[in-house]
Amino acid sequence: MIFSKVTDLIGNTPVMQLPLMQVDSRLYIKVEKNNPGGSMKDRMARNMIIAALRSGRIQSGGTIIESSSGNTGIGLALAAIEFGLRFIAVVDHHAAQDKIAIMRALGAEIRYVKGDYGENEVAVVERQRMAAEIASEIPGAIFMNQSDNVANAGGYAELVREFVNQIGRIDAWVGCVGTGGSMTGISHGLKVHNPDTVTVAVEPEGSIVFGKPGKPYYQSGTGTPEGDTVGLVLDYSCIDYGEQVSDTCAFETARYLARRFGLLVGGSTGGAIYKALEFINKGTIRGNVALVVADGGEKYLHTIFNETWLQERNLISPEIWQQLDGWFAPAAGVEVQ
Incomplete structure (x- = not known):
């Protein structure tokens, strides 16, 4: 097919199956980093803009503002081009x-928040405050507010349809939870196809989504930091298990996937895959287990794929690689034709 605009390339992403030692389970990952903006957020970003245009909240030529750690902002920048909008992204030092x-x-126009934050502290509260303030000062502008925007969750309906068509029955879904849009939208959609689908939401250690004590963390674009409130878009009723994963487990899994399978994934995806493997090997979930590559590791080459950066922050653990070796089936020899 020949497309006329880059947003036509959103969706229809491929699926990989990773080999497991557990023969009663299959691990499928949908490679959402193949979207034009490099992440699954392309889907919901465009959906939020379409919803705003249809409702009359924004007009062609208007301005949209969003607080973002990067991926939603990239998706909004792409859609802003398509619909002739000005886009201002409010970011902090935590964004790659x-x-x-x-x-x-x-x-996109970039505005940085000000303040004295540690490098592993996410300034979401200040980002959102600043984004709302900027929107109030520009005539015809709106703050997209992905955390409370129902069009966030609605942006993943097509992903669910694609995934079900690609692999059939989905017995378990493991995903990252930040604003809650993808977790809510995908979980609800999958349970329509199969009410017995088990859903596992994964946040970083230090995030407050599931009521545990907050502390700084390095994982980007996921979780809710201490001091912030959980987004209204998150529906806890569709989540069967709420789990936390450490930065070390998340980043080491991402690095392992790159070395073992040649697949570059972001840190939050590494964390979700680690938890999926842990649950599979505990017997908590089995059958067809589905995840997404939320974004690619290409955006983190200077951090989680940089051994010096990891060593300086004590985020390296050979034991995790040994654990992963025990969870994945050994590599088979390949016969050259």
Whole structure:
């Protein structure tokens, strides 16, 4: 097929199956980093803009503002081009520099929050306050507010349809939870197809989504930091298990996947895959287990794929690699034709 605009490339992403030692389970990952903006957030970002245009909240030529750690911002920048909108992204120091560079390359205006934050502290509260303030000062502008925007969750309906068509019955879904949009939208959609689908939501250690004590963390674009409130878009009723994963487990899993399978994934995806493997090997979930590559590791080459950066923060653990070796089936020899 030949497409006329880059947003036509959103969706229809491929699925990989990773080999497991547990023969009663199959691990399928949908490679959402193949979307044009490099993440699953392309889907919901465009959906939020379409919803705002249809409702009359924004007009062509207007301005949209969003607080983002990067991926939603990239998706909004792409959709802003399509619909002739101005886009202002409010970011903090926690956002990967490569993501900010991509947003800027796509024409987004970047505004940084001010304040004294540690490098592993996420300034979501200040980002949202600043985004709302900017929107109030610009005539015809709106703050997209992904955390409370129902069009966030609604943006993943097509992903569910694609996944079910690709692999059939989905017995378990494991996903990251931040704003809660993807977890809510995908979980509800999957349970329509199969009410027995078990859903596992994964947040970083230090996130407060499931009521545990908050502390700083390095995982980007996931979780809710201490001091922030959980987004209204998150529906806890569709989640069967709420789990936490450490930065070390998340990042080491991402690095393992790169070395073992040649697959570059972001840290939050590494955390979700680690928890999926843990649950499979405990027997908590089995059958067809589904995840997404929420975004690619190409955006984190200077951090989680940089051994010096990891060593300086005590985020390296050979024991996790040994654990992963025991969970994945050994590599089979390949016969050259």
